Amino acid sequence: MLMIIWLLGWPCMMMGAWLIYIMLKKVVIPHNKFVFENSNEHGVVALPNWEEAVKFQKSEAKKEILELVIGFPGAIMLAIGVMMIAYPTCSYLFG
Numbered sequence: 001m002l003m004i005i006w007l008l009g010w011p012c013m014m015m016g017a018w019l020i021y022i023m024l025k026k027v028v029i030p031h032n033k034f035v036f037e038n039s040n041e042h043g044v045v046a047l048p049n050w051e052e053a054v055k056f057q058k059s060e061a062k063k064e065i066l067e068l069v070i071g072f073p074g075a076i077m078l079a080i081g082v083m084m085i086a087y088p089t090c091s092y093l094f095g
Contacts, residue, residue, distance in 0.1 A: 002088035009088075013081025019074030023067065031063045 034056075040046045049051045 001023060004089040005084050009081045009084025011081075011086060012077055016074045016076070016078030016081055019070055020078065023070040023074060027066045027070070033061065034059075075078055 035045055036057075036070050038047060045056065047056055
């Protein structure tokens with residue numbers, strides 16, 4: 001039974017890591033790049049007009065929702081996968 005848990009833990013862990021990687025690559029890094037490029041010397045995002053500010057707020061809300069929808073399940077799957085691998089391994093090594 002522990003071998004089955006251990007074998008199921010690997011795909012679960014890989015899927016969680018893949019979801020987190022996709023979220024970072026497609027959502028977080030482009031948003032942080034935009035914030036860095038449009039920040040002034042004090043670290044405040046300085047946009048030229050109101051339309052750009054509204055567009056930035058919408059993109060920030062979209063980023064937060066995508067982090068919740070993609071990142072949270074990815075982190076849960078990664079943690080469960082790590083536990084599914086660690087428990088049988090520790091039971092075998094120290095058991």
